[in-house]
Amino acid sequence: MIVAVSPDLFDPQSPGGNPNRNSLCGRRAKVRFEGKTIAVTIADRCAACSRYDIDLSPAAFSRIAQPARGIVVGTWELL
Numbered sequence: 001m002i003v004a005v006s007p008d009l010f011d012p013q014s015p016g017g018n019p020n021r022n023s024l025c026g027r028r029a030k031v032r033f034e035g036k037t038i039a040v041t042i043a044d045r046c047a048a049c050s051r052y053d054i055d056l057s058p059a060a061f062s063r064i065a066q067p068a069r070g071i072v073v074g075t076w077e078l079l
Helices: 007-013 058-064
Strands: 002-005 028-033 036-045 054-056 075-078
Touching: 002 007, 007 036, 028 054, 028 058, 036 058, 054 058
Parallel strands: 002 036
Antiparallel strands: 002 054, 028 036, 028 075
16 A cells, blocks of 8 residues: 655655655555554655645555545654
8 A cells, every 4th residue: 555745745855856766765654534544655756735645545545435535634644
């Protein structure tokens, strides 16, 4: 289960602008929503995300909410 983070968080961690060497990639994060908690791995940059927004993969999202909801507001933190 993977997640993408905002450019504000992702880009400063890309040495020389190289996203393939981003230090956030591979880091784990904990996501919470309506009493459910999942662990995900940061794998990409979400161009459309605001500073603290994340974009969960479909598999990760379906673990915390019905996919038809589309967007939910929960919390997340780096592990």
